[in-house]
Amino acid sequence: MSGSIHRVNMDNLLKLSEIFNVTIDNLIKTNLSHTELEIVRNADFKVLAISVDSENNNNIELVETKASAGYLASYADPEYIRDLPKISFPNIPQGTYRAFEIQGDSMLPLEPGSIVICSYIENLKDIKSDRTYVIISKTEGVVYKRVRPDFQNQKLILISDNDAYLPYTLDFSEIDEIWQYYCHLSFSDSRYTFNAVLEERLSDIQRRLAEVQQTISLAR
Numbered sequence: 001m002s003g004s005i006h007r008v009n010m011d012n013l014l015k016l017s018e019i020f021n022v023t024i025d026n027l028i029k030t031n032l033s034h035t036e037l038e039i040v041r042n043a044d045f046k047v048l049a050i051s052v053d054s055e056n057n058n059n060i061e062l063v064e065t066k067a068s069a070g071y072l073a074s075y076a077d078p079e080y081i082r083d084l085p086k087i088s089f090p091n092i093p094q095g096t097y098r099a100f101e102i103q104g105d106s107m108l109p110l111e112p113g114s115i116v117i118c119s120y121i122e123n124l125k126d127i128k129s130d131r132t133y134v135i136i137s138k139t140e141g142v143v144y145k146r147v148r149p150d151f152q153n154q155k156l157i158l159i160s161d162n163d164a165y166l167p168y169t170l171d172f173s174e175i176d177e178i179w180q181y182y183c184h185l186s187f188s189d190s191r192y193t194f195n196a197v198l199e200e201r202l203s204d205i206q207r208r209l210a211e212v213q214q215t216i217s218l219a220r
Helices: 002-020 024-029 065-074 078-083 190-219
Strands: 037-040 048-051 060-063 097-101 115-120 131-137 141-150 155-159 168-171 175-185
Touching (some): 060 065, 065 141, 097 175, 115 131
Parallel strands (some): 060 097
Antiparallel strands (some): 037 048, 097 115, 115 175, 131 141, 131 175, 141 155, 155 168
16 A cells, blocks of 8 residues: 555656656755746756846846855855845846955956956856956855866966966866856946056065165175
8 A cells, every 4th residue: 555655656746847847856855936046057066046037037146255155155055045135237148147246456456346247157168268257166265366277187277367466276176166257347446446556566566676686785
């Protein structure tokens, strides 16, 4: 008797799986009441949760600096993604986008506090050399860098636009998500920011020249 009940349940599960185009595993384990949420899966990366609006268009969720630690722990959690702030951007091409608030000065003249809107990269082979990306990994957290893929050694070379920071590498296996730069929102005068960065670099060059001259004078 119990075997018959088991077969009936499995038959029902199979039918529901076909009707709703959902795997049996998801029918059993996933909360399907999240009708405003979707899941993206691919071969290279882990599960990506995204949210959609009433017209089934992908929202652009904003990951603020203060939320970056929580994002690392919960980026695959549909409920967490649903609760992130949403922003809209007109005439954006079809795709999956996310916005990240930039921290630190490693990508100057793009200054801290700028918001980078990025499109989701599904496959590592789609990474293009010397383009900028937001990379999500457990080892480095949320970082925005210029990238050079080293497919032979299965690594990314991460480069800062501010040459005060040295390049470093990240193994493909450590990457959880990668997002390609599409555009950014800045909240200051970009020309003023560029001039400030230029003045800072000139001052640094002058300081180094003074140190060299002092070293030469002491050597005489």
